[in-house]
Amino acid sequence: MAALRGPPGLQALLQALLQALLPALPALLALLLPLLPLPALLPPAGASRPGSADRCSWRGSGLSWEPRSRAVEQVHLRCTVGSLEWMYPARALRVLLEPNLASAQHTTVCIKPASDFQGASIYVERAGQLHLVVSEAEGARPRHVSCFSAHSPRGVALFLQASPQRDISRRTASFQYELLSNQSAAGPDLKKMALAEAMCRPCDNMELLMAICSSDFVLKGSIQSVSHDPENHMSQVDVRVQKVYRQKNQIFQQEEGSGEWRGPIQTLLQCKVKKGGGDFLFTGNEHFGEAWLGCAPRFKDFMLVYQAARERGANPCEFELN
Numbered sequence: 001m002a003a004l005r006g007p008p009g010l011q012a013l014l015q016a017l018l019q020a021l022l023p024a025l026p027a028l029l030a031l032l033l034p035l036l037p038l039p040a041l042l043p044p045a046g047a048s049r050p051g052s053a054d055r056c057s058w059r060g061s062g063l064s065w066e067p068r069s070r071a072v073e074q075v076h077l078r079c080t081v082g083s084l085e086w087m088y089p090a091r092a093l094r095v096l097l098e099p100n101l102a103s104a105q106h107t108t109v110c111i112k113p114a115s116d117f118q119g120a121s122i123y124v125e126r127a128g129q130l131h132l133v134v135s136e137a138e139g140a141r142p143r144h145v146s147c148f149s150a151h152s153p154r155g156v157a158l159f160l161q162a163s164p165q166r167d168i169s170r171r172t173a174s175f176q177y178e179l180l181s182n183q184s185a186a187g188p189d190l191k192k193m194a195l196a197e198a199m200c201r202p203c204d205n206m207e208l209l210m211a212i213c214s215s216d217f218v219l220k221g222s223i224q225s226v227s228h229d230p231e232n233h234m235s236q237v238d239v240r241v242q243k244v245y246r247q248k249n250q251i252f253q254q255e256e257g258s259g260e261w262r263g264p265i266q267t268l269l270q271c272k273v274k275k276g277g278g279d280f281l282f283t284g285n286e287h288f289g290e291a292w293l294g295c296a297p298r299f300k301d302f303m304l305v306y307q308a309a310r311e312r313g314a315n316p317c318e319f320e321l322n
Contacts, residue, residue: 056082062090062162077177085174089119089162098155099179108180109156110147112288119171124148125157134175136163144232145288147180176288203295205305211295212306213317215283216248220299224262226275235273237265237293239282245320251291267293 056079075084075095086093097109111122113134123130133146148156160173203211212218221241228235241252241261252263265282267273273293281302284294297305309315 055079057084058095059085059087061087063088080179081177083174083176085172086120086160087170087172089160089171089173091162093120093160093162095158095160096155097158097177097179108147108149109177110145110180110287111158111175111177112145114172114174114176117173117175119165120160120162120173122146122173122175123159123161125159130159133158136173178287203297205309208295208297208302208305209309209314209316211283212245212281212319215246215294216285217251217291218245218281218283219243219247219252220245220279220281221261222277222279223275226273228269230269233269235267235269235271237267237273239263239265242279247291248286249289251286251289263291265291265293 056077058075058077060073060075072092072094075093077084077095077097078099080099084095109124111133113122117134118136121132121136122134124133125131133148134144162173165171219239219241220243221239224238224240226235226237239252239262241263244252244261252261254261265284271293279299280296281299282293282296284292284296286292303321306315306319306321
C-alpha cells in the first residue's frame with residue numbers, strides 16, 4: 001500500500017482508521033452491492049433470443065436480429081404439443097424439440113404448417129445431414145402433415161431456412177407440432193401412417209370398450225354428409241350430434257339457429273367411409289385441433305357389447321347408458 005501523505009499526526013490517524021475498517025470491509029460491501037445500479041448483462045455472441053417462448057411454443061421475428069450477425073437462432077421446446085411462429089424470417093432458425101423421451105412413450109414427431117406458411121423451408125436433422133420436410137411451396141397446403149421418427153431420446157432438431165426475398169413484406173413461417181407414441185404412427189407421411197388412429201376395419205369388442213375410456217371425444221350421432229379430399233388422402237365426416245359424452249376441446253358445438261350439435265370428424269381416404277343411416281357411437285382423438293375417427297360402431301351394437309361386458313364385470317370403465 002502506498003504511504004499516506006500529510007502531517008505526521010494526521011497520517012497516523014488515517015492509518016489507524018484504515019486498520020480498524022479493513023476487517024469490516026467485506027460485510028460493508030455485502031450490504032452496499034445490492035443497492036448499487038449494475039450494468040445490463042449482455043448475452044454471449046451468437047446467443048441472442050429475439051423472441052418470446054414458453055416450454056411449449058415460441059414466437060419471434062427476424063427483424064429483431066442484428067443485421068450483420070450470421071448466428072443461427074436456437075429455440076428449445078420441451079412439450080409434446082405446441083407451436084412456432086416466425087415472422088419476417090431471416091437467415092436460419094434451429095428448433096430443438098426435446099421433451100423427456102427416455103420413457104420411449106413418444107417416438108414420432110408430426111408437424112403441420114399453417115395455411116399461410118411463407119418465407120422459409122423446414123428441414124429435419126438426421127445423422128448430421130438436413131432432409132427437406134416442408135418447402136415454402138408446400139406450406140400453403142392446409143392439411144399437409146409431415147411425420148418422422150425421433151431417433152434420439154434427447155429429441156428432434158428442425159432447421160428452418162429463410163427464403164431469399166427482396167422486399168420486407170409480411171411473411172410468417174408457422175407450424176404446430178405433436179409428438180406421438182410409436183403406436184400412433186408407423187411411417188414417414190400421412191398416407192402410410194395411422195396419424196389419427198383411424199381404423200379402416202371394425203374395432204373388436206376390447207378395442208371398443210377401451211375407446212370409450214381413453215378417447216378424446218365420445219359422442220352419439222348420425223352421419224350428415226361425407227366429403228373426400230383425394231389430394232390430401234383424407235375424408236371428412238360431418239356429424240349431427242345427439243349427445244356428447246366427452247370431448248377434449250370444443251370441436252362439436254351447438255348451432256345458434258337450429259340448436260343442433262354438429263361437428264366434423266377426419267379420417268383417411270383409404271378407409272372409404274360412406275354415408276350410412278342410423279345412429280353411431282363416434283370415438284377418436286384430436287390432432288392439430290381436429291377430431292380424427294377411431295372406433296365408430298352402430299350405437300345399438302355398442303350397447304350390446306357394453307351391457308354384456310358390464311354383466312361380466314369386464315368393462316374397463318363406466319359409461320353413461322341413459
